[in-house]
Amino acid sequence: MNYRSLKASNLVKINTLGELKAAGYQSRTIKQELRDNLIERIRAKEVVFPGIWGYEDTVIPDVERAILSMHHINLLGLRGQAKTRIARQMINLLDEYIPVVAGSELNDDPLQPLSRFAIDLIAEKGDQTPVAWMHRNDRYTEKLATPDVSVADLVGDVDPIKAATLKLPYSDERTIHYGLIPRSNRCIFVINELPDLQARIQVSLFNILQEGDIQIRGFKLRLPLDIQFVFTANPEDYTNRGSIVTPLKDRIDSQIVTHYPKSIEIGKKITMQEAIVKNEQKSMVKTNELVTDLIEQIAMEARESEYVDAKSGVSARMTISAYENLLSSAERRALLNSEKETQVRVADLYGVVPAICGKVELVYEGEVEGPVIVAQSLIGKAIRNQFLQYFPNPEKAKKDKRGNPYRKITDWFGDGNTMDILNDLSNRDYEARMKTIDGLDDLVDQFHPRLGKGEKLFMMEFALHGLAEHSLVGKKAMDTGQSFKDLLGSMFNADSAFGKDDDEEEEDDDDRY
Structure with a gap:
């Protein structure tokens, strides 16, 4: 029997160089x-x-x-x-433990001492030289x-x-x-x-x-x-x-x-393993597979973006921080509305902008645009690409002889209707606004008929954002959320900043007060 066959609890019984030799210890690099x-x-x-x-x-x-x-x-x-x-x-x-000369600064091997201290101690005490055991964590x-x-x-x-x-x-x-x-x-x-x-x-x-x-x-x-x-x-x-x-x-x-994750699935494994999620968040906030895919898609878009410095890279820590922010965004909304449970929303993705801004290095063109604008653009591109995994390509849908599945929705906005999806809407108001838009409910039922209530509402909002990213619906960012309207109407809106003269701006200011 040699010392490696001994249990860790028995190693403490070997306290001297002589006992170590008797146990059959052999030095290894x-x-x-x-x-x-x-x-x-x-x-x-x-x-x-x-x-x-x-x-x-x-x-x-x-x-x-x-x-x-070696x-x-x-x-x-x-x-x-x-x-x-x-x-x-x-x-x-x-090895879990290795023997060292007790008191040595250089972790001397008792059979092959290096330091002056260990050499002198072994010369003085011989087989009675004290031996200590060093754990691998040290x-x-x-x-x-x-x-x-x-x-x-x-x-x-x-x-x-x-x-x-x-x-x-x-x-x-x-x-x-x-x-x-x-x-x-x-x-x-x-x-x-x-x-x-x-x-x-x-x-x-x-x-x-x-x-x-x-x-x-x-x-x-x-x-x-x-x-x-x-x-x-x-x-x-x-x-x-x-x-x-x-x-x-x-x-x-x-x-x-080394390299970054080559697929969304691998990225999700890393994010889910490393993200710090509190127990109260787990019970309060319900997530789904699509939203985690979107988080990873944002990172992939950032690594390909012309605004992000490719030589700097986009750390996996970005998706980890973004996922934590996503849950906190939904949790905050639930707390504000005194709700015990909430479903994560697409709008919560815009709550991860601080995580993105802090984790990407921008090239000159990105600095000109501004980090917030770049972050919002990355979120939009992620939604655009993932949209095609769940719904028909809008370009091809226009030519579909069976009918355009998006026509009801675009017609509803074309009639002058608008929809503001605010970040802090209660669950009840959120559901009501989603179901107000003609054709949105039917679209999700057509392509994803077996979703639960919370997942269906998420998919409806996702479809709305996806249509905006594919230029079928107009979308405008507000401090409090997102506003959706007819695309052409928003382009030629007389209230746009570029369509006003100074007198009109002053009149608007007067109207506000």
């Missing part, structure tokens, strides 16, 4: 440890990176190959592509690369206070204060946004990656550090803050390119 445990997972047909959706056939196989090859890894991709999540889940491939270090990171932060420096306290000359190795990297010996060390690290700091990583050496001031140190490095970076053509210096890139064994 962290890369060998990751490799061995990955092999066991693969053979057992276990999911290695749970909750990482859309990478099953692309990124995850590449990561597994890199681990099997490589340092660079995850290259735009923001919100689960790079850091993958790195954090690698700790699940580590074997992960993460550092965000920023311009102010120094070599001392990562590698270390001479500590004058320690030298004075111990009455040691600066030439003594014991005066060194080790940085994050040496203190992560036998751990996974992650540097996020590597291009943001100054070039001279990146140079300090050369020897650590290649030889395991560290250089601190004038000390001649050779510490064969045992570290699994994982870097994350945005593509070099995206960031203007810096880049990965070529010699460092050459020393990173595997560079793995």
